[in-house]
Amino acid sequence: xxxxxxxxxxxxxxxxxxxxxxxxxxxxxxxxxxxxxxxxxxxxxxxxxxxxxxxxxxxxxxxxxxxxxxxxxxxxxxxxxxxxxxxxxxxxxxxxxxxxxxxxxxxxxxxxxxxxxxxxxxxxxxxxxxxxxxxxxxxxxxxxxxxxxxxxxxxxxxxxxxxxxxxxxxxxx
Numbered sequence: 453x454x455x456x457x458x459x460x461x462x463x464x465x466x467x468x469x470x471x472x473x474x475x476x477x478x479x480x481x482x483x484x485x486x487x488x489x490x491x492x493x494x495x496x497x498x499x500x501x502x503x504x505x506x507x508x509x510x511x512x513x514x515x516x517x518x519x520x521x522x523x524x525x526x527x528x529x530x531x532x533x534x535x536x537x538x539x540x541x542x543x544x545x546x547x548x549x550x551x552x553x554x555x556x557x558x559x560x561x562x563x564x565x566x567x568x569x570x571x572x573x574x575x576x577x578x579x580x581x582x583x584x585x586x587x588x589x590x591x592x593x594x595x596x597x598x599x600x601x602x603x604x605x606x607x608x609x610x611x612x613x614x615x616x617x618x619x620x621x622x623x624x625x
Contacts, residue, residue: 463507467515476537476544478563478578481530485557493551497535502544506533523572528561541565542581549582
């Protein structure tokens with residue numbers, strides 16, 4: 453059923469607000485995606501303060517133009533949806549990337565992240581970002597790298613003391 457002009461204006465206003473406050477925006481083609489899979493994806497995104505939004509290409513184009521973002525969704529093939537990330541730039545990208553590995557019907561088309569707002573990142577760049585380890589994993593690796601020399605030094609010092617105690621125990625008997 454066709455939407456009224458008032459409904460379209462309301463959708464356009466919502467799109468403009470979401471585009472203005474997003475930290476990450478990814479264009480995806482969800483042609484052939486089953487409803488249950490789409491529902492699962494939306495729930496997973498919602499847990500990370502992200503949103504999956506489906507709208508007409510013309511409305512998306514108008515909202516992007518009014519936010520001075522140069523992208524033409526009308527040139528993209530398939531059914532287009534936007535995935536917004538509002539807190540973390542990489543969280544929605546990782547979710548979309550992992551979901552697209554499990555489900556061939558979801559295709560990443562490209563997107564924007566906050567630090568590169570004026571530059572459209574193609575699908576390969578978004579996929580590369582999706583393959584990066586999470587912030588917590590990187591911090592854990594960093595802490596492990598920093599603590600490794602101290603931990604190793606501690607083990608070396610303990611080994612000398614243990615060796616001395618072992619020799620003294622042997623001499624005593």
